[in-house]
Amino acid sequence: MNSSNPQSTARILCVDDEPVGLTVRKLLLERRGYTVETASNGTTALDLFKTRPFDLVLLDFYMPAMNGAEVARAMRQIRPDARIVMLSAYVSLPEEALQHVNASLTKGIHPEVLLDSISQIISANRTGD
């Protein structure tokens, strides 16, 4: 919708085990002009992450088999400069869980707060280039 956004070409990988939440979040991000790919678990996400580059990964923390913190660590092992935002239903996550992410947000915050954080992190990336 906002085609003049310099970030419109940015690619985001969205990971969550909740299909409804994932679909809606994808819609939200696409409305902002991002290109979004989704995965419903850590393994699928890592497979996608290996095959193509993403400007940002939006990770749910609580997922069966592999939680967000484990996925983040694995991604940083592949690409240490990977930009990752942790999204969690829990108000506080243990310190260790946030070691390999750029930011952590609580689910249920205002969508604009989420979008702002994402755009900040991506543009920081761009300026850093």
Next chain:
Amino acid sequence: MEPRTFSRILRTSLLIPTLVIMVMAAIVGWELQQLRTALTWVDRADRVISEMRLTLRSMVDEETGLRGYLLTRRDEFLQPYNNAIPRVETQLASLSDLTADNSPQQQRLQQIRSSYDQWMMYSQRMLSDQSALTASSFESNMEGKKLMDQIRNQFEETIRAEYQLRDERVRKSADLDKLFLGSLIALTVVLGSSLAFFTRRQLLGLSHAYDQMLADSRRKTVQVEEQREWVSTTLRSIGDAVIATDSEGKVSLMNAVACQLTGWTEEEARGKDLQDVFKIVNQETREAVENPVSKVRRMNKVVGLANHTVLISKNGTEYNIDDSGSPIRNSDGELVGIVLVFRDITREYQMQRTLRTTEKLALAGRLSATIAHEIHNPLDTVSNVLYLIRADSQGETLKHVDLAMQELQRVSQVTRSMLSLYRESKTPVPVSVKEVLESVLSLFDRKISGNEVRIAKSLPSSLTVEGFPAELRQVFSNLIGNALDAVGQHGALSLIASKTAAKGDLPAGVSVVIADNGTGISQDNLSKLFLPFFTTKGEQGTGIGLWVSKGIVDKHGGTIAVDSSTEADYHGTSFTVWLPEKFTGERHSPKVQVEMEKGKQLETA
């Protein structure tokens, strides 16, 4: 010595002398009898002698009469002769009677008799011979005289013999007399000395027994005293409180622990009713608990007291106690008293309560995790959906969607504040003071609007401190909760946060003042405020809020101070929490401790 032995001794000491006296009386009686018989025999001899003399005289009378007659032939001279004849006969008969027991005397009397008979024949002859010549002839006179002399000699001999007999008898009786006297004296001596000996022995025995009895009782007294001493020191050394009462429930013994818990000294309490000294109520209902004395009496066995029993001491201090009462019985099994043993379990009780609180917190933590997941996921989706709808809306619909989003944000805020109370990070992070206070306030939204409490805030958003957000949230929710409790309806609260510059050793920080116009805190309570379990709210309060808050603030290297007034026209309380900007941990440098002391002074000011 037993009383039975004693009375036996008394009995024998009476009986034996009585027996001895009876034996003595028998002996003396027998001896008296002997003496009397002996004297009778002497008497008999005397009578024999006098009878013989009389007989002799009668015969002489006959002779004199005969001679006179023969000379004068006058009948009046013959009168004595005739009178004497029957007298002699009776006298001789009586003599023979008297001497019947003595054959030699009988023989002599026999001879006298025959001599007398000869004389009688002579006299008859003389009387029948009427010739005065014959009668007065010398020969015939000589014949009569010879016969009479023979009689006289025979009598003399018999009397002598009788005298001999008498002498013998007198001697015998004198001997008996002597024997009697002697034996009487001997018996008296024997009796006296044996009585004396016996009595002495008895008395000695008695006094010995008495001495022994005295020694015994003295020893027993000492033993009893020692035993008493032992029991009472044992009771006194017991770590639990002990109160003993008599069967009426009057206090008879109290050990030191009991004195300490009840606030009574043993002297004061002795003889008082147990209920007065040992006041117990049910912690929840505040109703008096059944008096243990009547309970023990009723159940007639060892009884424990009901749970939640509180002992109210003399000065009003309350102790949670755990106790039991047992009957004291004498050897006959009668109830003579009751002994109560109890313990101060206030600490255990509070520990249990803390444990329960901690358990509740743990449970709440688990619950919050579940709620977080189950609420935040749909909440997130709904938020996003509303945001998408909003982009396509205009006019009325846009307004409605905005309203919906606003309300949804409130839900999100509340759940986040609630859940954040139970989370903790391991390292301190920058915390926005404003955010913390706002999120705490939102927890009390209902209470604030319900009680129409006015809130004045001055919370610059720039203020941050390093720390543990959940813990700091807990501090402020305790302080704000207490303030709301204190103001009740229509009260006012002010929350003012401000930056404090570094000064000397004290680093830069943020001070937060939470003030209320509530009831205020009394001087007495001010000093106990930060002690665990101090609460004036009864079951509604836990009394750990301020204690925990102080712990958290200390851990952050900050201070907490209180100022309060209960004056009628400006009552209220203000708590000041100061936190350093950079997390340094609990401060131990002396300078800072001085500062904290100042804070403490404030607390108690």
